[in-house]
Amino acid sequence: MGGLRWVFVAVGCGAAVAGAAEIMPLPPPVGTGIERGVVAVRCRSPVDGNVSDARAAILDVGTPTADVLLTTAHTLLPDAAETKRRCYLIVYGEEQTIAEVWNSGGNLSGPEQDWAVMLTRRISGDVRRWHAANVTGEWLASAAADRVPVRLVLRYAGVLQTDCHLEPRTQNPALLLAHSCQTYDGLSGSPLVVAIEGEPAPILIGVHVGVQAWLGRPRIQFVHIARTVDPDVVAAIRAAAERAALISVAPPPGRRVAAR
16 A cells, blocks of 8 residues: 555654555564553542453653553543552553643543653663654545554453454544454554554554444444544643753652552
8 A cells, every 4th residue: 555654653853744655465473572552540439449450551752761651541530640640551561650631531532532642750671662653644545545464452462362453433533443353352552553564563554443333234343443643642742851851850669569
């Protein structure tokens, strides 16, 4: 598929625009591969104390003392202060606090706003950081129509996950992309990626939100949905990266937890 133009999320310089490129096969899942770009997110409800689990993608924005992550808003709490108080990341089995959050509760305005950006101290160890791509709505619509291959990246390579494809089943692919990837509870926030010719690794184009249903023929139909990286998300990522450049996010006393 030709005609792809995308803008890599960059901080401190002008955004680089790539020319036409082709979709390529994705690399096989391996434990030391792209799965290391996903962490767990856990929140405890202030109402009933119930715990929910989700995922977040670690982004490559060039900040040496902190990390910026992309997830879905419904995985967090509606209030940013409550999110920082009652939600945390699980990195190598240990808690890691969320220092700042953008658009927590945005999903209350509808699935098109179901995204959130988080700031945390720099994650140590062997992790992967994603290049997020702010691709054009025109390309996304074309990619969905052509059912280009994608992958929903899981945290564990041992979990069976076949490659899947985009589908032309949403009204506005620039905000919500339909995909055929296998999902289950707790995968919200997992990165949806595509491999591009000339790029050394897959590029993140969205994060999994959940399942939408509508009345079809002859029965109700369901489709898996991902939220794309649009200009609003890019602005929040840049704000988080600029904030990270100004502060040092000190590590709090951590405790080991069991990741789900």
